[in-house]
Amino acid sequence: MTAALLRGGYGDRCGHLLDRVRVDEANRLRHDKKTRQVIKGARWLLLRNRENIHTDRGRVRLKELLQADKQLLTVYILKDDLKHLWDYKYPKAAKRFWEHWYRRAMESGIGPLVKFAQRLQPYLAGILAHSRWPLHTNLLEGINNKIKVIKRMAYGFRDDEYFFLKIRAAFPGNTG
Numbered sequence: 001m002t003a004a005l006l007r008g009g010y011g012d013r014c015g016h017l018l019d020r021v022r023v024d025e026a027n028r029l030r031h032d033k034k035t036r037q038v039i040k041g042a043r044w045l046l047l048r049n050r051e052n053i054h055t056d057r058g059r060v061r062l063k064e065l066l067q068a069d070k071q072l073l074t075v076y077i078l079k080d081d082l083k084h085l086w087d088y089k090y091p092k093a094a095k096r097f098w099e100h101w102y103r104r105a106m107e108s109g110i111g112p113l114v115k116f117a118q119r120l121q122p123y124l125a126g127i128l129a130h131s132r133w134p135l136h137t138n139l140l141e142g143i144n145n146k147i148k149v150i151k152r153m154a155y156g157f158r159d160d161e162y163f164f165l166k167i168r169a170a171f172p173g174n175t176g
Contacts, residue, residue, distance in 0.1 A: 014079045020112040094131040
C-alpha cells in the first residue's frame with residue numbers, strides 16, 4: 001500500500017476506529033443512561049473535523065461528548081494529531097513524529113486504537129516516503145485511467161516494450 005493510497009483511506013480508517021470506540025463506550029455505559037445517550041447519538045459529530053463544525057450547538061455538543069468520556073477524548077485527539085504526519089517534508093522528522101504518536105497510542109491501552117496503530121506500522125516506509133514524494137490518490141488514479149485508455153485503444157499489446165513506450169509518450173517530461 002502506498003502512502004497516497006493510505007492517505008486516501010485514512011479518513012475511513014479513523015472513522016471506523018472512532019465509531020468502534022464510541023460503540024464500545026456506549027455499551028460499557030448502558031447503566032448510565034444520560035452519558036450513554038450523549039455518546040450514542042454522536043457518531044457524525046465525532047467523524048467531522050473540529051474545524052468543520054460550524055454551529056455553536058455542534059461545538060458545545062462535541063465538548064460535552066469529549067468531557068463525558070476519556071477514551072473518546074484520547075482517540076479523538078490522537079486522530080487529529082495523526083493528520084499532521086502528512087504535513088512533514090523530511091522523512092526523519094516524520095519518523096520522529098510517528099514514533100511519538102505510536103508510543104502514545106500503545107500507552108493509551110484502548111484496544112481498537114492499539115490495533116489501528118499496529119496495522120499502520122507495516123506501512124511506515126510508504127507513509128514516510130510521502131514526505132519526500134507527496135503523491136495523492138487523485139494523481140495515481142488519473143495515471144491508471146490513462147494507461148487503461150492506451151491499452152483499450154490498442155486492443156492489447158503483444159510487445160511489452162512497445163506498451164511501455166506508449167505509456168512514456170503519454171506522459172512527456174517524465175524520464176526513467
